[in-house]
Amino acid sequence: MLLAKIEELDGYTHVVLQQFPKAERHLLCAEIRASINAIQRLTVVAWKRYHKKTTLQELDVEVEVLRAWIRKSLRLKYITPHRYAVWAEHVGQVGRMVGGWIRSVKAA
Secondary structure, three states: OHHHHHHHHHHHHHHHHOOOOHHHOOOHHHHHHHHHHHHHHHHHHHHHOOOOHHHHHHHHHHHHHHHHHHHHHHHOOOOOHHHHHHHHHHHHHHHHHHHHHHHHHHHO
16 A cells, blocks of 8 residues: 555656746756655565664664655755645655554564
8 A cells, every 4th residue: 555655746746846947857856756766665674674663763764864855856946836736735644654564563
């Protein structure tokens, strides 16, 4: 379920990043793409590991880093407030799922 949400986020991100200014495609866009790729990788790593706590903490940090990049995109006016709201909701869903996963691991 989490991987499906991350794929939805990745798809939406791809559409949004195509509308960024050309000058930012190799800077901010690359950072956002790298962050999404790290989130996908850490999700798979956490899913496969027996001891998940540190990997899940890294995943949680990476979600926050992505949120910061998206806020920067809004601040620089590369995206509209509506697009920001939709994008932030996608990231928020992923963040809530990661938070739930972390709580379930701590409870076990």
